[in-house]
Amino acid sequence: MDTQIRAEHELHRRRLSRNVGLGLALLTFVVLVWGLTVAKVGGLDEARIKAGAAAEASQ
């Protein structure tokens, strides 16, 4: 019988790949949402500055 007790079974490697993969996917998602928030809020700031400048120029 080829059953052996091994400290590191192949199964553990597969489970590790699953956990690391899911972790990286979630981390990427968090970074993307953060990046999108910064980009969108930055865009709003620019629009506000432009609107303010236009209002000052018209006064």
Place this chain on the structure above:
Amino acid sequence: MTDIRAYEQAQEQEAGFGDYFALLKPRVMSLVVFTALVGLLVAPVGVHPVIAVASILFIAVGGGASGALNMWWDADIDRLMRRTQKRPIPTGKVTEGEAFAIGIALSVMAVVMLFLAAGAMAAGLLAFTIFFYVVIYTMWLKRLTPQNIVIGGAAGAFPPMIGWAVATGGISLESVLMFALTFAWTPPHFWSLALFVKNDYANAHVPMLTVTHGRDATRRQILAYTLALAVVSVALGLTSIGGPVYMAVTVVLNLLFIKGALGILRRSDADSEADSHLAERAFFKLSLAYLFLHYGALLVEATLKHWGLGGW
């Protein structure tokens, strides 16, 4: 079988991350990413780099999700065909329920996130692409008509339109012609492959044109779509995203493609068998270069425009 052997077999079938990733059809996803990126970059409106990267990623995830739903629905026929027997569901690594859950969850996530990142038009087009590929193509028409390749090709043709919509928020002649380019390219590409690869679609009761209408009819259809493709690709070159570089590329490639399709049309099955499908293989390889170089030429035109060159 001993309990321990059964336990070991169950362990051997436990999925790794790569098995879940394979559900998303990474090779198809690479085409989606490339064409969507070109659609986004050639648009006349600039996009914040973070929004561009995020949008392309969500389009890729949406495309991958539709691939997972396709594997969920087609699990029965995937088990019957050699080409698909090593997919995660037929091998028992991933269950059909898991594939369905991943497909639905990623579809919803991709559409909602694309809506937040790029607006309603891009998100709506992505949602329609997923619906079209999963419901119209996979569930309804794939097993019903030998024109299944044409219908499936439409789903694969949407990404450049979505990329364009990310940048502009709308649809235009340019984006519709980019759609038409990939749409008309798909049938000659896949049918030339079907002419030299022994597939077992018949075992799975999927009507392929080579089986239902014969190989001569397939050769005629390849030429018909190749001619339609030439019209579409030249028309794209006359729009605002075309230019001399693109036009030179498209004229040369279309002449080669039409010459290849005519060559295939003149061949009999005996000719094809005699030289191990040399012309069909060459045409298939040319089709890969054809699409890549067309989108590449559009990118070149967009890059040249930044330096005041390119375009008409």
